[in-house]
Amino acid sequence: MLFKAKVLERIEKGEVTLAFRRWEKPTVRAGGTLRTAAGVLAIDSIERTDLDSVSAEDLKAAGYAAKEDLSRDLRADGQLYRISFHLAGRDPREALRNNDTLDENEIAALRETLTKFDRPRAWTSTVLSMIAERDGRTAAEMAERLGIEKAALKRKVGKLKALGLTESLAVGYRLSPRGHAFVKSRHPES
Template structure:
């Protein structure tokens, strides 16, 4: 469930507390959470709705200027069931604090190396984690397309892989492209030092 940045800014302030999506199968559930750039959202409710019954208040609560604007957005796709998703901001994304933590001791370094090695071993395309980190570290804002071209991968598949690095706190997304987080820079420096010393 994706949100535009302008919507995320208003979610962060609590101004927007619901959304509408058409799904064949919902990607969230009541009681679950969703990590976004605005923080972690707690999903309070999920219910199918009829577009014809939506009100001006529904539109405003979802961040739209009017019911007409909401219906125009929903009209872009007629596939799937229309759902109302109610939520509230439950806190900061724990990955943010992790990304900023560049104090990586030997045990944390070893654990991260093992996790990356496991990703490499499961990859049908061969090892990719260290080279991807090195490419991201070569220039802030390097895009998935550029990295995919360098690694000989399809862009969508690479983006899925980079999300895994983000889960470990090693990378962060920019408005365009990626960069290493402080944790990622610290890890890569120690990883290279260990390889050079081997």
């Protein structure tokens, strides 16, 4: 479930606590969490609804002034869902990303995990190197160079992000401080 930057700002301030999405099947569940740039969202409830049932209070809680605005942002197909959530805290990956003091055990654990990610086809070193070359390297650029689908590349970078090695920018990716420390540990002369 993605949010626009302006909505994320309002989620952080506690102004937006609802979302509406059209899906064939929900991508979140009540009791679950969702990591966003605003922090971790706790999903309180998810229920089927229709546009006619959306109240003025719901529109306001979702950050909309009118049903027409909401309708314009929705996909044309799928069941409409009302998702209630609250900000549960900071994204734990944030602290991880900013930890650039890696000891030998952490480096060894990262190498072991990346080796597992590389099965059956090695990609982690290449992707980390491409991102290290230039902040803002996009998934499309990397996917083309690797000869894989963009969506598959995004999933792969998501794995690196979960380890605290990369972070998303408005466009593209960059290495986090932790990512720079890890890459430097592989190539100390850099």
